[in-house]
Amino acid sequence: MTIRRNAPMPDSIRHFMRAGQHPARSVPCPHCGAAEHRPCRILANGRILSQPHPRRTSAWAEAVACCPHCQAAPGTPCHTDGIPLLDDVHARRHLEAKEMAA
Template sequence: MTIRPNAPMPAELRHFMRAGQHPSRSVACPHCGAGEHKPCRVRSTGRTLPDPHPARRTAWAEATACCPRCQVTPGFPCHTDGIPLRDQVHARRHLEAEETAA
């Protein structure tokens, strides 16, 4: 067996190595601009935050879970009576995303 020191880590192992992080870090933060798998930060000082911004959690829920309330698929915004919710998702969608990630 040949050992390659610079071989890329398989996605399955990378997931378990980041098990202590919130799963919403898998998407970029629309609030502070932090990239995927990077911690959120305060825009004015650059200090990193221990928890992701609520906007990042919302973007993650929208990208990964179906909404049981308005029946939209991942990637589409939640809506109320046909009017899209701007920068928001239903609470049930957050719960669905948390259950799926667990």
């Protein structure tokens, strides 16, 4: 019997295997460079974090949810008076993304 470490897995099974992870791990981390579905790390010493970086959760919220505050569509950054927010989203967009993930 041959053991394959990288055998393909159907998406339906993969979803249930990762159910305990934070949903923000579905996007790459802009802070530490962690790939999709990989945990965030501290850049100085390589220690693995139990929760994703705040910039990663903002990137995830921006990717999956509409902002009820500024009416930004998924994939577009939040803005205040036409000026985009840098590396952040409105708090209401975080709540909307959490509700969608639940």
